[in-house]
Amino acid sequence: MSSANPGLAYEDTPPLSAPLRFFLTAPLFGIAAGVLLLADGELLVSRWTPGALSAVHLFAAGFMLQVMLGALLQILPVVAGAGFPAPLRIATITHALVGSGAASLAYGLGAGSPNAIIAGGVLLAAGLLTFLAASLVALARAAPAQGASRTPRDLRLALGALGLTTLFGIMLALVLGRGLALPFALPTLVDLHAIWAWLGWGGLLLAATSWVVVPMFQITPAYPARFTQLWAPVTLAVLTLWSVSLLAGVELAVSVLGSVLIALSAAFALQTLKLQRSTRRSTPDAPFRAFRMSMIALVGSVIALLLALLHDAPQWPVLAGVLVLHGTFAGAISAMLYKIVPFLTWLHLTQARVRAPNMKKLLPDVLIRRQILVHGAALGALVLAVFVPVLTPLAGLLVVIEFGWLLLNLLHAVREWHRAAHA
Amino acid sequence: MTSIAELMTHDHRSCDHDFARAETLAMKNDWDGAAAAFEAFAEGLEAHFRAEEEELFPRFEAATGMTQGPTQVMRGEHADMRNTLAQLRAAVQDRDADEFAGEAETLLIMMQQHNMKEENILYPMCDMHLGEQRSTLVDALGQRVTHEYAA
Numbered sequence: 001m002s003s004a005n006p007g008l009a010y011e012d013t014p015p016l017s018a019p020l021r022f023f024l025t026a027p028l029f030g031i032a033a034g035v036l037l038l039a040d041g042e043l044l045v046s047r048w049t050p051g052a053l054s055a056v057h058l059f060a061a062g063f064m065l066q067v068m069l070g071a072l073l074q075i076l077p078v079v080a081g082a083g084f085p086a087p088l089r090i091a092t093i094t095h096a097l098v099g100s101g102a103a104s105l106a107y108g109l110g111a112g113s114p115n116a117i118i119a120g121g122v123l124l125a126a127g128l129l130t131f132l133a134a135s136l137v138a139l140a141r142a143a144p145a146q147g148a149s150r151t152p153r154d155l156r157l158a159l160g161a162l163g164l165t166t167l168f169g170i171m172l173a174l175v176l177g178r179g180l181a182l183p184f185a186l187p188t189l190v191d192l193h194a195i196w197a198w199l200g201w202g203g204l205l206l207a208a209t210s211w212v213v214v215p216m217f218q219i220t221p222a223y224p225a226r227f228t229q230l231w232a233p234v235t236l237a238v239l240t241l242w243s244v245s246l247l248a249g250v251e252l253a254v255s256v257l258g259s260v261l262i263a264l265s266a267a268f269a270l271q272t273l274k275l276q277r278s279t280r281r282s283t284p285d286a287p288f289r290a291f292r293m294s295m296i297a298l299v300g301s302v303i304a305l306l307l308a309l310l311h312d313a314p315q316w317p318v319l320a321g322v323l324v325l326h327g328t329f330a331g332a333i334s335a336m337l338y339k340i341v342p343f344l345t346w347l348h349l350t351q352a353r354v355r356a357p358n359m360k361k362l363l364p365d366v367l368i369r370r371q372i373l374v375h376g377a378a379l380g381a382l383v384l385a386v387f388v389p390v391l392t393p394l395a396g397l398l399v400v401i402e403f404g405w406l407l408l409n410l411l412h413a414v415r416e417w418h419r420a421a422h423a
Numbered sequence: 424m425t426s427i428a429e430l431m432t433h434d435h436r437s438c439d440h441d442f443a444r445a446e447t448l449a450m451k452n453d454w455d456g457a458a459a460a461f462e463a464f465a466e467g468l469e470a471h472f473r474a475e476e477e478e479l480f481p482r483f484e485a486a487t488g489m490t491q492g493p494t495q496v497m498r499g500e501h502a503d504m505r506n507t508l509a510q511l512r513a514a515v516q517d518r519d520a521d522e523f524a525g526e527a528e529t530l531l532i533m534m535q536q537h538n539m540k541e542e543n544i545l546y547p548m549c550d551m552h553l554g555e556q557r558s559t560l561v562d563a564l565g566q567r568v569t570h571e572y573a574a
Binding site: 078079080081143147148149151152212216217219222280281282283285339343346350357358359360361365 | 428429436439440442443444446451503510521524525526528529531532535536538539540542543544546547548
């Protein structure tokens with residue numbers, strides 16, 4: 001019956017501990033990235049320094065990926081009627097593999113240890129393949145999407161891009177760790193891995209989530225139907241053509257298609273900012289402002305990428321990376337965590353027939369606001385440190401405080417939940 | 424022809440706008456205005472719930488034989504939202520801005536995750552299973568919800 005009745009997936013909401021474990025360990029990787037910045041003043045000099053590669057993977061595979069996977073466990077049943085088979089077991093396996101894999105990979109890249117790189121790559125790939133297989137089963141059991149929303153379709157596309165990112169990643173681990181010979185230059189594979197990770201997986205996931213989150217929670221007009229209909233498929237198609245051109249060495253096509261990808265990213269950020277300007281909520285709260293700031297950072301990263309096309313200095317790609325990873329993704333992810341975690345604890349109490357404190361008692365606005373301010377300060381310091389390396393340790397310190405505070409805020413909600421549950 | 428999904432999704436958004444108006448007035452400490460806007464919102468929300476519980480869900484259950492499935496979960500969430508709505512009404516009566524902000528945030532998230540399930544899963548299922556009676560059902564639902572839908 002369950003396969004014919006996706007509605008039963010409503011009851012498949014995973015236990016609270018399934019997503020929560022991802023959310024609570026993810027900030028530890030942000031703290032570790034901050035410590036690296038604190039310790040290595042030369043880290044942001046180029047995107048190729050061991051420290052930069054390590055910090056990027058602490059951010060991307062440690063912080064971002066963990067939160068994204070935890071959130072997908074929760075959101076796929078709600079928006080796509082796709083309940084994971086054995087969600088707690090999938091969470092346990094994926095969390096252990098991805099967490100240890102990210103740690104090992106980041107250590108290997110930073111310390112130049114081939115074995116740690118291979119181990120990290122294999123653990124990460126095993127965790128992601130487990131997750132992807134489980135989500136394929138969940139989506140296959142769900143009814144085909146018939147609603148007007150493009151979110152379920154675009155989540156599927158993002159998961160496909162995650163698969164490809166994983167494939168490029170494991171190839172890179174084999175090149176770096178075992179000397180696998182490539183028929184093309186190493187930077188080509190690095191670029192493929194990075195762009196599929198950022199835009200194919202991260203960008204599509206952020207967009208698919210925004211299609212529902214921005215209009216519904218920030219009470220704005222809907223994204224134009226044509227925009228959501230086309231944005232993700234066109235982006236993915238151009239990304240594919242760009243990748244083929246890169247592999248074939250057709251430089252003109254790489255430049256033209258690369259510019260189209262930059263324009264598509266800018267279109268998403270500007271469209272979102274435009275909608276947010278017409279919110280009907282009079283007093284934007286801290287998560288709303290954090291989300292807006294993350295879209296402005298995305299516009300900034302687009303400008304940095306354009307500068308990188310025009311001018312060869314090593315700072316522009318690093319600046320774009322800082323603005324995308326820390327500004328756009330860490331900002332948007334923090335904003336979403338501040339909605340997801342208090343709501344899940346509230347929901348869990350309500351389902352247990354306990355009278356739950358309201359959302360703002362579970363996690364007061366003032367705590368969120370202060371942490372978001374530190375996030376803004378950390379972003380500003382990181383941007384400056386790209387040009388003034390002596391500021392790198394200061395930026396690192398702010399990043400440590402930012403993610404430490406994020407963790408404390410999330411633990412605050414968990415503590416309030418415990419208190420209410422045992423009152 | 425208007426679908427069930429279009430009509431009911433439009434009513435969700437209209438309820439959101441009523442909610443935002445009440446929230447805006449409460450945050451400005453205009454409690455008389457907030458009380459009136461809140462009651463308009465509560466009335467629209469209740470009309471929407473009852474249109475579903477008394478018209479849409481019974482027909483869906485009759486057409487599919489699923490009485491313990493999605494509609495049952497939706498009824499349970501309606502009950503949770505009615506509880507939060509009562510807390511919100513108390514906050515308006517007490518003119519307690521902090522309490523109002525917290526309960527409003529809770530209700531908004533509750534409403535939106537509920538709306539996502541209905542708009543992405545349940546309404547499309549209703550349009551699929553209730554094809555033959557769709558036009559009469561859309562008329563009946565349109566008369567019960569408070570926000571007019573201009574197709």
